[in-house]
Amino acid sequence: MKLKPILSAVLFCAVSLSASAQNDSVTIRKIYDEALVNGKAYENLHYLCKNIGQRISGSANAQKAVEWSKKLMEGYGFDKVYLQEVMVPHWVRGEKEQGFIIDGKTRTPVALAALGMSVGTPKAGITAEVIELHSLKELETLGADKIKGKIVFFNRPFDERFIEAGRAYGTAGDQRNLGPGAASKYGAVAVIVRSLTSALDNYPHTGATSYGTNTPIPAAALSTIAANKLSETIKNAKGKPVQFFLKDNCQMLPDAQSFNVVGELKGTEEPNQFITVGGHLDSWDLAEGAHDDGTGVMQSAEVLRIFKAMGYKPKHSIRAVFFMNEENGDRGGLKYAELAAANKEEHIAAIESDGGGFTPRGFGITTSAATLQKINENWKPLFTPYQSDHLTQGGGGSDIGPLKQTVPGVTLIGFQADSQRYFDIHHTPNDVFENVNKRELELGAASMASLVYLIDQHGLKF
Structure with missing residues (x-):
């Protein structure tokens, strides 16, 4: 010293x-x-x-x-x-959430957490084909024909070029804040979002979402390891449908x-x-x-x-x-x-x-x-x-x-x-x-x- x-x-x-x-x-x-x-x-x-x-x-x-x-x-x-x-x-979050990647007969559990203010799934959960997007703009480009009935997976990572980490958080945050409401407008049945972090780990990051005037649908954040696993699974499927199972127990009092x-x-x-x-x-x-x-x-x-x-x-x-x-x-x-x-x-x-x-x-x-x-x-x-x-x-x-x-x-x-x-x-x-x-x-x-x-x-x- x-x-x-x-x-x-x-x-x-x-x-x-x-x-x-x-x-x-x-x-x-x-x-x-x-x-x-x-x-x-x-x-x-x-x-x-x-x-x-x-x-x-x-x-x-x-x-x-x-x-x-x-x-x-x-x-x-x-x-x-x-x-x-x-x-x-x-x-209220309720009992711990459950999530699985379903690739054919393979069910892979992943770390996830419901987003704050999310609604709950039905008691049996939701199973649907998952579609990977990287921006809210893609919802408009694809339209309801390709989104309706599916689980939207927003997978835009932090922009690592920012020195101030808060700026990266700000530019990635719309997919969590507004994504579920925006996807609901096009008929999505649920949304899962890449956690807002640069860290590669199995800690899911919660945070609030807002539906605006759109119908609330279940929404959860995946850990970054889980998000990478899901993205890799979709890529390796080469166009074949990959499904995702989501179950949460949220409610508003x-x-x-x-x-x-x-x-x-x-x-x-x-x-x-x-x-x-x-x-x-x-x-x-x-x-x-x-x-x-x-x-x-x-x-x-x-x-x-x-x-x-x-x-x-x-x-x-x-x-x-x-x-x-x-x-x-x-x-x-x-x-x-x-x-x-x-x-x-x-x-x-x-x-x-x-x-x-x-x-x-x-x-x-x-x-x-x-x-x-x-x-x-x-x-x-x-x-x-x-x-x-x-x-x-x-x-x-x-x-x-x-x-x-x-x-x-x-x-x-x-x-x-x-x-x-x-x-x-x-x-x-x-x-x-x-x-x-x-x-x-x-x-x-x-x-x-x-x-x-x-x-x-x-x-x-x-």
Whole structure:
């Protein structure tokens, strides 16, 4: 280990800055010290994952998470802790799904998981010829004559040319989000989708689908190994029909009552102006929701805890928000924005952490080019010693996005963690506490607290 060069970099940064920036540098150093030495995010995440577990909206575990989160923030002595009631979808997976590739007399079981919001199959399951497609556009090209009565298999992999893995996820996601509804329009009886990941493994990745106005049909995601096996089987059949068997037990129950959990430090100068930092408390039901998004909510609470521990009194009111129902409805984010507008709140900025608790890289900021340039000129040197200085254009998140429509002037910001491993475990049974690194989580919380501090001190109007 070589500590001296790192300390020298921090000192060099401090002496080369203006007096105001030097004060900021000293405070940011204190923020990192508190997070790394006395941080609570990791142990809080352990409790959330191991004592509560999966937290799909409408479930008993989601309610347990709400109650525990409220007590956690109250225990830290935040100035105000409260719940925002919101009605959420209540989708239930039911018994474990079954899937088989049927090639003549050969039945090969494969790893798959129903997509969130999918309808169930008949009790006996569905057996039908499977047709492989790589885009939604192919549905239109083939038409109902070639699709009706079949199971559509969307098998478009990630585009590996993207450096930022989230962009690959975004360009591949339509086949999961919209594919089942689109295939239903042409008479398909079910849809199976290649899991949205670069990883080659046997973990199926769930995630929400939306049928729009089309008739709901059963939909499931195959692991990437299973998708490759099915594609190979179809290719080797040389035009002969290959069938697939799918059985799941999903159902939609009536909407359920749930809550956003909000903790607040009251501003000393502008108490009616808010900086929000948050993530989503709900998770999919296959695992513990550690990276998605247990890390995000625990980092958000940690921001306020760090300020309390330091004795920092913010100028503006700062909120940590644990949003409910990001995964299959965004109801929590919509409710938060609705209430912000109804209460005539002024929001300076909203920061969302929903990209996993990996090594922090920086922030995506939705603002003008001129403002972003000023942000980089003034703040990039402060983040450089901590290697989280990528301050780029465009950022936000599903939960804070609705604020843009209801609260004029809010700046949306997305916390950016290293993305290379995130989609290996995203929405899978492998999203467990053991796959979160303590130090990476703490560094992320410190970087978020540092940005909140800078916004609180200086605003975003340069």
